[in-house]
Every structure is written in structure tokens, then in C-alpha cells.
Amino acid sequence: MTTIPPKTPPQTSPQAPVEAPAGMATAPVAASRRWTRETLIALTAFALFALLPVLAAGLEDTFMVFFAIRVMVFAIAAVSLSLILGFGALVSFGHAAYLGLGAYSVAILAEHGYWDVTISLPVTLLVCGLFAAVTGAICLKTRGVYFIMITLAFGQMAYYTATSLSAYGGDDGLTMWGRTEILGSGMLSDRTTFYYVVLGVLIFCYVLARMIVASRFGRVLQGAKQSEMRLRAIGIDPYWYRLVAYVIAGMMAGLAGALLANAAEFVSPAYMTWHRSGELIVMVVLGGLGSLAGSIIGAASFLVLEELLSHVTEHWRLIFGPFLVLVVLFGKGGLMALIPGGRKND
Amino acid sequence: MTEPILQLDDLTKAYGALKVTDHVSIDVLPGEIHAVIGPNGAGKTTLIGQISGALRPDGGHVRFDGRDVTALPMHARARAGLARSFQITEILPAFTARENVALALQARAGHSFRFLRNVSRDRDLNERAGQCLAELGLAERADIPAGILSHGEKRALELAIAIACKPKLLLLDEPMAGTGREETDRLVEVLQAMKGRYAMLLVEHDMSAVFALADRISVLVYGQIVATGTPEEIRSSARVREAYLGEEAAA
Numbered sequence A: 001m002t003t004i005p006p007k008t009p010p011q012t013s014p015q016a017p018v019e020a021p022a023g024m025a026t027a028p029v030a031a032s033r034r035w036t037r038e039t040l041i042a043l044t045a046f047a048l049f050a051l052l053p054v055l056a057a058g059l060e061d062t063f064m065v066f067f068a069i070r071v072m073v074f075a076i077a078a079v080s081l082s083l084i085l086g087f088g089a090l091v092s093f094g095h096a097a098y099l100g101l102g103a104y105s106v107a108i109l110a111e112h113g114y115w116d117v118t119i120s121l122p123v124t125l126l127v128c129g130l131f132a133a134v135t136g137a138i139c140l141k142t143r144g145v146y147f148i149m150i151t152l153a154f155g156q157m158a159y160y161t162a163t164s165l166s167a168y169g170g171d172d173g174l175t176m177w178g179r180t181e182i183l184g185s186g187m188l189s190d191r192t193t194f195y196y197v198v199l200g201v202l203i204f205c206y207v208l209a210r211m212i213v214a215s216r217f218g219r220v221l222q223g224a225k226q227s228e229m230r231l232r233a234i235g236i237d238p239y240w241y242r243l244v245a246y247v248i249a250g251m252m253a254g255l256a257g258a259l260l261a262n263a264a265e266f267v268s269p270a271y272m273t274w275h276r277s278g279e280l281i282v283m284v285v286l287g288g289l290g291s292l293a294g295s296i297i298g299a300a301s302f303l304v305l306e307e308l309l310s311h312v313t314e315h316w317r318l319i320f321g322p323f324l325v326l327v328v329l330f331g332k333g334g335l336m337a338l339i340p341g342g343r344k345n346d
Numbered sequence B: 001m002t003e004p005i006l007q008l009d010d011l012t013k014a015y016g017a018l019k020v021t022d023h024v025s026i027d028v029l030p031g032e033i034h035a036v037i038g039p040n041g042a043g044k045t046t047l048i049g050q051i052s053g054a055l056r057p058d059g060g061h062v063r064f065d066g067r068d069v070t071a072l073p074m075h076a077r078a079r080a081g082l083a084r085s086f087q088i089t090e091i092l093p094a095f096t097a098r099e100n101v102a103l104a105l106q107a108r109a110g111h112s113f114r115f116l117r118n119v120s121r122d123r124d125l126n127e128r129a130g131q132c133l134a135e136l137g138l139a140e141r142a143d144i145p146a147g148i149l150s151h152g153e154k155r156a157l158e159l160a161i162a163i164a165c166k167p168k169l170l171l172l173d174e175p176m177a178g179t180g181r182e183e184t185d186r187l188v189e190v191l192q193a194m195k196g197r198y199a200m201l202l203v204e205h206d207m208s209a210v211f212a213l214a215d216r217i218s219v220l221v222y223g224q225i226v227a228t229g230t231p232e233e234i235r236s237s238a239r240v241r242e243a244y245l246g247e248e249a250a251a
Helices: A020-059 A062-088 A096-111 A117-139 A144-163 A191-214 A216-226 A228-233 A238-264 A274-287 A292-312 A317-330 A334-338 B044-052 B074-080 B097-108 B123-135 B151-164 B181-194 B207-213 B231-236 B238-250
Strands: B006-015 B018-024 B033-037 B059-064 B082-085 B169-173 B199-203 B216-221 B224-229
Touching: A020 A062, A020 A191, A020 A292, A062 A096, A062 A191, A062 A216, A062 A238, A062 A274, A062 A292, A096 A117, A096 A144, A096 A238, A096 A274, A117 A144, A117 A238, A144 A274, A191 A216, A191 A238, A191 A292, A216 A228, A216 A238, A216 B097, A228 A238, A228 B074, A274 A292, A274 A317, A274 A334, A292 A317, A292 A334, A317 A334, B006 B044, B018 B044, B018 B224, B033 B207, B044 B082, B044 B169, B044 B199, B074 B082, B082 B151, B097 B123, B097 B151, B123 B151, B151 B169, B151 B181, B181 B199, B181 B207, B207 B231, B216 B231, B216 B238, B224 B231, B224 B238, B231 B238
Parallel strands: B033 B199, B033 B216, B082 B169, B169 B199
Antiparallel strands: B006 B018, B006 B059, B216 B224
């Protein structure tokens, strides 16, 4: 009998087999512990947000509440991006477009006298969902750098469209003169009520994203990130799953946009510049890829640092830039990895 | 005569002037292990690609389970019951072995547009994944991330994923590639145990494995099938000896 040498050189096993008893015990435990930790960090963040208005009232600091609303809105957008970027490896460089689309949906409806959430919410979700479905169907035909560039192109398209909407302020933006009404009630005009509604939406989006990640759908999305070939070989075409994830992320970011418009009572094309899309990516990476709570932390840290540093010096970006580089270089896993209780290998 | 589960009908594929698949016609009967052997560069990988759907042939047809699947993409063929293992291990390294298999089971159960229920707590899925792993001797390793399994275990996991698809045909692309003697022997045993349950098309370099397992062997040389027959026929065929085994003996 003849043995023909294998075509490929025998691959030496990259890792020596892990001894069963030790490895067996740690792996599932590590996985579940990671999620427990994720939950704890998220709960802590939500609790801090919930207590903040009380603290602010004590300090008679109204800016703090405004600022925290902004943080929570961007946290929603970051969580939505995290869903496709962290769990699907889809680096969308046009995600701010959905912030803008959501904001403009609400503001333009208001301009025409439609103030109620029963109209503005479905319209916002529909507009963002449609834009995501159409552009995503095209973008997802590409991979890697091409995907980044084409999402950027669609983002810029949305941006320039907004600047050319002369009926709605064009470059100057559009003032809303009020906030979305809930079944005819103007309760959102109350700052504290609005604050807690935003927090509620953030918690809702976070929980929804967590459930999606842990579902059958989420497993396909994360599998496709690791090996597209493997998924095809077991009978799954990742394209449609990615597209649906892209649409969900777009709608969630649109929701953040709608809240942003209400927070400022003003919308402007500046919401959807490519610069803003880049910031959203930075928030997600800063917080830690593959962690939804991390995206909340990332958004908060980004905005707080930006705020603090811009008070110190007008050249704050000179400090901020290197800081980001350091976190990405050394804090593999982002800020989430720097919070005690996690292990490097998790 | 029983209807073959897989039938390659006059497949051709060329890269420029190089005919990599030159009028290949072979078939696999239900429950049969049909091995394809051939020296390096014979076109085995290209052939596998055309069967699995990764490559489109220039001419000819692939019939699987009574239908022409020549135009179907890989995932559609997988859904039709054609499961494959990869020559270079293609597993999901961040998932545990169980999750790797569970995903295959999930794919077989229908679409995965289910967003709300936690899949890691799906007991039925986990148990069935555990059974597939146990069949390959991986029961103890079910909850280890697949990326840190040993090479031999990864090869076994590939097979566990393939059988989780409850395939009508297993397309095995060098399942023994890179494994040591002991692991090879174990894999041969495992495949032996599966024999009869699944039809298999086995492309393998390890001749002792091929002769131990195959019901029929086809010899592929420069894109052409030079002989098809039982292991005895192949071993004693002068033509095969000249075209292939002889080359090895001379070396």
C-alpha cells in the first residue's frame, strides 16, 4: 500500500490540546461570566443615568441634564452601530446618516404640523428602514474597504441631500419650535420627563440588541463574521441576515436621531456628516468591540472627554487623538477591558 | 440499478489553456463511499469546488438527489443535503464546538430569522449538538472554543458539523489532512462506523485510509478519470500503476 505525501504540509496544531478538565470547566463559565459582567456594567450605567437628574437638581446644574440627554442619544446610536460593527464586522462609515434621517423625519413632519408620536415614530422607522434596506442591499454586495467606502458614499449622499433641502433650511438647518407630542400631550416639553423617556429608549434598545445578539439570528450574524464559507457550507446565505441586521441598526439609529431633534428642537445637516459617522465608530471601538454595554461607555467617555478637554484648551484634539490611539493600541477590548472584573482572554 | 445520489456528467473546467477538469463523469450511489485519488495537481480541489458549488463548471452537469444542481450556489446545495468538510479547517473559532454544531442544526431546521429567544438556552438544539459531537468523540470538548481545540479535534469537529446537517451526501475534502497517524486511524474508524448511513465522496491523500474505506475508487490524473473500480481493481490495474501509483513507486 502506498502512502502519498499530503499536498499541504501537515499543519502543526497551533495550540497544544488543552487539557480537558481545566479547559472544560473554564470555557462555558468564562462565557457566562462575561455576559454577567456585561449586564452589571450596563445596569450600573443605567442606574447612574437614572440618578443624574436628582444630582443635577441638587447642584442646580441644568447643563448636566442637557448633556446627559446628548450622551444617552449617542449611546443609542453607538449601540445600534455596535450591533452590526461588533457582532457582524460590518464597518459602516455612513451610520450618522440615520441620525440625520431620523431627526429630519421628525422635524419635517413638525414643520407640516404633524407633531404626534403616533405619526412621527412610524414615519421615522419607515424612512430609516427603507434607506437602510435599499443602500444596504447594495453595500452588502461588497466587503472590507469597499463596504466602508460605499457606506460612506451613501452617507454623504444623504448629507448633501439635506443641505440642498432649501424648503427646510438647507445648510442652516430647521428649528422645530417644540417637541413631539404623545397622544396630544406635550409632556416631553418637561425636561425631566423627556430625560427619562430618552433613558427608557436607551434601555429598550440595549435590551433589544442583547436579545438579538443571543438569538438564532444573532448566532448567524456572529458566525458569518468568523467564516462566511462555513455558513454557506451548512446552508446559510449570510447576505439576508446581514441586510436585516443593517436595517435594524439603521432604524435604531433613526430613533436616536428623532430624540436628538427633540433634544435640540433643531435639526441640521451637520448631524450626518462623515465626521459624525467616524465619531460613532470611535465610540464603539473605544468602548470595546463585541460589547453593547461598552458602546454606552464608549459614547459617554467620548462626549465627556470632548467636553472636558475643549474647556481646557482649544487644541483639545491634540490630546484626544493620541488618547484614542493609546486606548485602541493597548486597551485591546477597549474601555470594557479596563474595567476590573474582566480577564484579558475573555 | 439504484439511482445515484450524485452524478457528475461530463464536467469540464479550464483555467486558460489548462484543462483542470476534463470531461469527468463519476457517480456516487446511496450508502457508498466513492474515493477520488490522484497526484498533486490532478484537479481534485477544483472538482470538489464544482460539486459543492463554490465553482461553476464550464460545461457538463452536476446532478444531486435527482435534480440538476449545476446552477445552484453552495448554500442551496447544502440545503438540498450536500454537506462538505474542508481541506483546510473551516470552523467558527470563537464559538464553542457545541455552538458550531448547533448552528448547523439550526440552519437545517429552517430560516434563522428568530430574534428574541436565547439560542444558547435551546435545550433541544444543545442536546442534539451534543449527540453529534459524541459520535465524533468530542463529547468532553463540547464547551471549548473551537479555535483552541487540537488539530485532530478540529478535523473531527468538521465531520460533526457535516453530519449535523443530516446530509444525503458527505463531500469529504481530505479529512485526514495534517493529522498524525493515531488521529488518522481514529478518523478512519469513525468514517467506517458512519459507512452505509451516508453516501460519501472522499478525496484523500492517505492511501491506507482510502483503501480501507472506499467501495469504489476513481483515479484522477491531469483532470481526467483514468480508472474507476473496486479497491482490488484499482490496485491491480496496470493503467493506474502506470499513471499514478507507478510514478510513486519509481520515486
